[in-house]
Every structure is written in structure tokens, then in C-alpha cells.
Amino acid sequence: MSGPVETPLVEIKHLKEYFPINVGMFQSKPLKAVDDVSFAIRKGETLGLVGESGCGKTTVGRTLLYLYKPTDGEILFNGKPIASKADINEYRKKATMVFQDPYSSLNPRMTVSDIIGEPLDVHKMYASKQERHERILELMNRVGLNSEHAARYAHEFSGGQRQRIGIARALALDPEFIVCDEPVSALDVSIQAQVINMFGELQEQMGLTYLFIAHDILVVRHISNRIAVMYLGKMVELADAAEIYDHPLHPYTKSLMSAVPQPDPKIARANQRIVLSGDIPSPLNAPSGCPFRTRCPNATEACAASMPEFKEVSSGHFVACHRTAEIN
């Protein structure tokens, strides 16, 4: 996939996000939610980000939009670093978010029209009331909502329709980049497919770029061009979607892919699951060296000594494991 080097739309370099946690009356300890994560997303691409709860995938998405101030590291949009407050404000017109829970992410006291119009109000993106109204109706049509329902409140809609409202809000400013944080995990299977298709259609029509965060591997596999896997705040593997799904190299990715419940009885019965023992450690007491070593079937002393480098082992396939060459 290496053509002429183009500037990625969004790039993060050595992003770190630490939250201080009080451990005693006067002591605090950093919780390393995101620890040295780097990746780039090309224009028009969908990067899937998977991992278990607490691995930092949501924090990556939020820090990427400056909802949290990064502890360290750089965020570049169109090749330019975002530094000043004016930069952030400008950036937020171009980069928006769709949230997981369509129930709590919409203000129950606001009408649908006001929810979708709020970004327009904040950034003063219209000349007249009429223009604002027309823009809202256009957005509602775009996401498949009946524009006659603009004066209704969010509770009058079903889960799938609410998620459409959230998407319309995200589209209000004609963004180039959308962080989708588990946008379909709260929806029923039949509705989920409708919303997934809509993400695809919008991408084609508007040339959108997505960071698609989800824990459902099959959904991510379906929608993404490339997939990144996180574990305990660190990136462990990144590759082309088909490549990482069919030929994972990191032992964690292997177990993750094999644990996916396949909706096909014959495949499910034949599937050799790699069942990991134990739970994900607390990020407050992360193990030394490789974060996965406490659950890894192949861990050696070297894994406890140092964090493996996140390096490219074949074209576009990045892995952070000391033993990649030996095991695979």
C-alpha cells in the first residue's frame, strides 16, 4: 500500500494520558490510561481500535479530540500540530465524535432540532434562523430521520433513531474526521446493521475519516481498513484488517481473535480458542516490561525486563512483542 507519501489526516505521536489517582491522603499516583501510543490515519480511511475495557481505547479517542489535555505527545491534523486554543477550536469543527450510549449522550431537555443545532450555535455557523433550520432538516434527512420530528424530544425515539440523532449532531459542522466510540454496541442486531451501513454510506458521500472504537471484533473487521489493538494503555499490534484478523502475530491479538464468538455453529465448534487465564491487571499496578506478560503463554524473563518496541515486522504490520520472530 506504499504509494507516494501523503500527509495523514490525523496523526498522534507518543501520546500519553495520565490521570492522577489519590492513593493516600497526600499522595497521588499516575494512572497511565494511554502510554506512548502513536498512529496515523489516512484521509478517507477507517481505523478500528479494539481492546478490552480499561485498555485505554476510549481515552485515546477523547484525548485525540482534546476532550482531555494530553499529558505528553503530539496530535497533528493535516500535518499541522494543534497547539494553541485557537487551533483547538478550529480543529473541533473538523473533528467530532459519536458516543456509545444513545440514551445518556442526548440532553433530555432539548428538542432534536436543538441537539443537532447546538454545534452550529457554538461555532456560529449560520447567517439566519432560517438557514439554521434548513441545515438541521437537511442533516435529519441525511441520517434517515423524519424531519417532521425535529420538535420532538430524544426520549420519543428508539435506540437506533437516537444514535442517528447523535450522528446528525456529529455531522453538523461538515467534519472531516469522526471518532466513533462504540457507536453500535448498545443497539440490537437488526438496528446495528442499519447504523453500520449508514457509517459506510456517509463515508462514501462525504469522504469522512473514522477512528472506530469498539470491542466487537466482527463489527470492527467489517467496517475498518486497518485495525489497532490496545492492551493496558499500550498499542500491541496494528495491521491491515484482513491481515490482523487472519494472521495475528501478538499473543494477545491471537487470543482476542480466537475468542470471537463466530455466528456459525460449524466454525464455532471447530474453533480452537486460546483461552487466557486471569484478568487484565489494574493499570495502577501495571506489570513491568511487557504489559501482557502476566497472561501471556510465551512470556520469558526478557518480557519482564523491558517493554518491547512497537516495530514494523512486515509492510504495514506493527507488533510490540519480544518474541514475534520465534513464535510465529
Place this chain on the structure above:
Amino acid sequence: MSLLEVNDLHTSFFTPAGEVRAVNGVSFNLDRGKVLGIVGESGSGKSVTAYSIMQILAGTGKIVSGSIKLDGQELVGAGEKVMKTVRGNKVSIIFQDPMTSLNPTYTIGHQLMEAILLHTDRNRHEAYERAVEMLRLVNINEPEKRMKQYPFEHSGGMRQRIMIAMALACEPDILIADEPTTALDVTIQAQILELMKSLQEELGMAIIMITHDLGVVAQMCDEVIVMYAGSICEQGTADEIFYNPHHEYTKGLLRSIPTADTAGTRLKPITGTPIDLLNMPKGCPFAPRCDNAMKICLTQRCARMQINDAHQAACWMNVKAGVESGSIETEKGGEAK
């Protein structure tokens, strides 16, 4: 005689807005040692079916009619006294959310022993031994230490294991698992499902697995029931349901899930929105969302028909296909065989 026989069960919730028929004529049998999956979307009545069996319906919910026989004993109308000997003893349930199903103010040991002391004639010492043994069975390290700890000291996966230990402590004949892994991560889900499967084989109990995840069904279940709007649309062995679906809803459901092969293509979703249980259509409840709905679908419900020995479905499309191929003779009323 099957271990559990549910016959024409109707359960309703009486709300100020009207009667909500959450379960509308559900019938099925469950044999010893089998894993039965009940799939459906939210509001399809799958959980209410389970709660009806346990008779733990919330507030306004009531079994309106029908029969539930456990080992030949009728449970509908049997009264609290009988139900107390059933719940936790013969039929146990584990819930979706392991974070809220344990009491935060008691130790794990207290909660485990409570069930054992209540349902068996073990003394405290024996109950303690049994509780430790159960924790060991569900692969919890240092069970003696865990007995003294509180729920907040355990992760989600561990709590769900403790719930399973609690549910199995009295060796039930049936374990009802209501979305047992929905709140858990994929690798933890794999651990729990593997554990349930091995315990089921070891202890020979039957499991009713309630889930919306067709992947979990494919992995775990012998038999599958597909529910929509309170009714069973299709029932059969897992292979029949997945490879030979005969109800338009099941077909739609199977088409709409992403798999490794759908990447780069459009999914084929079921159109429309889920049904409003207060405004049920007259005919087939799925008809308003069905691409192949015919006139009769809008006015009349289709009875359940035998597709083959291992498969039943309630869809007029099968009648149509049968009439066209000549395997169903039309008479007045068009009643299927």
C-alpha cells in the same frame, strides 16, 4: 417426559398505558443435559420467559395463562411455598450484570453459604466446605481468602464466576443464564462460556441460554428458539436454525450480522424499528418489517409448522412454498398440516 415443559405461556405487564403482552403463547420443552438458546432483540420476551419460569416477575408482571411443568410438577399457580423449593434448588438463574447482582454489603462467603444453608440440610461447617469447593470448581484462586472478601474486590469476570458458583451450589437441574457474558470482555467471555460448557458436561444439568449474540448461540447451544415480539417464530437444532432458517425474521437476523466475509460490502439489515408491544399488529408481528410480507401476514398469525423432525417455524412463506410445491393441500381456511 421432558425435564421442563412450557405450554402456551402468556405473561403480561399491566401498565397504566395498557396491557403489555411480553410473552404471548410460548411453548417449548427442555430435556436433561441439553443447552437451549433463546435469542431475540430487546423486548422480544426472552428474559420475561425465564423470569416466568422462576416466577420472579417485577411488580405489575403476571402469568396470565399457560402451564410450566418441571419434572411433571405444575408451577403456574403452585404458590410461593413450592416456588421456594424450586428457585435456587432445582432451577437457578444468573443475570447479565455481575456488578449489580451481588450484594455489596456481604462477603462472598456469606452470600454463597446463604444459598447452601437455605436449600440443603448442611450445617455451617459443611456449607463452608461446599462454598469453597464451588469457588474452586469455577477456577477461582485462593478460595478461602476470597470467601472473606467483598464483591468490590473482584473483577467483572470473577464476579460472574462467583454468580455461577452460587447458582450451581445446590446442583440445580436447570441453569438459566440471562445474557451471562454481555457485560464482559471478549477474552473473559470466552473463559466464562468455556467454564459453563465444561460444568454442564460434568454435572449434566440443562442450560437455558438467553442472549442476543448469535455467536454465543452457535458456540454453546444444541437447540435454539428465536423470539420476536413475545412469540416464538422459529425453533430447531442449532444447525437447522443457522443453515436452514425458515422464518423471514431469522433469515434477516442472520443476514444482518457482520462476519469475516462481509468486509467491504453492505450489510443487509432488517428495515424498520422494533415493535411497540402496546400496539401489536393483528397478523404476524414481524410483518411490518418483513420484505416478503403477503396479504395474509397482515391479518392472520401463522401457526407453528413442522419443517422437519428437528425444526419448527411460524411463517406464511413456508405455507406459500408448500402450496406451490404441492406438499400442502389447500382447503378452506388454508390450515397447514
